[in-house]
Amino acid sequence: MHLLTLFFGTVLLHKAYTLTCYECPMGSRGTCTDTQKECPAQCAAIRVTSYAGGSKLVDAHMKSCAAALECGEGSINFGVAKTVITSKCCHSNLCNTQPVPEPSRFSPNGRKCFQCDGQTCTATLNCEGNEDHCISTTVKVGGTKSTVKGCASKMVCSNTAAAELKDTVGGDFSCCEGDYCNSASSTSAGLLLLVTPLISLVMFS
Incomplete structure (x- = not known):
């Protein structure tokens, strides 16, 4: 009986804490709401922007699942070249509809x-x-x-x-x-x- 309770409890908890999110590969254009996937924690819209010599080389968008540490804005900077990764996370079904805005101006x-x-x-x-x-x-x-x-x-x-x-x-x-x-x-x-x-x-x- 205990094993049966544990089994159903695990299944129900998994369902309760699983979200449905939009999934789009890097470089997608438009609203990109054709594909969905199950995510364990939260949904995310992600933007990757790369610069070199003051010029923007890459400006790519994607949608997927995200872990807590992957939310927010981070960058990697080698001086002449820099990439900014911006992740906008949310916690409800199909909530990652909006594209991520331009990255912050850094000082x-x-x-x-x-x-x-x-x-x-x-x-x-x-x-x-x-x-x-x-x-x-x-x-x-x-x-x-x-x-x-x-x-x-x-x-x-x-x-x-x-x-x-x-x-x-x-x-x-x-x-x-x-x-x-x-x-x-x-x-x-x-x-x-x-x-x-x-x-x-x-x-x-």
């Missing part, structure tokens, strides 16, 4: 990290907005590995986001807290290698 927040400039990673990058971590990652492009460094938000450095970035970039990835904690080792990263991991974040889900 320097006083934190400082190393960034790569030419052949070395000794240049200072002034972190912006909620970028409260320094980041160091190895980028693999065409069989060549190079290191890139910069600033990142806590959301980007969370376990879920870090795993996504590591899989996408195909290299090592680490975050740390404290000014200049991402060390100043040399590298051979060029502009293309700095931009590549940011564009790759369009695959973030």
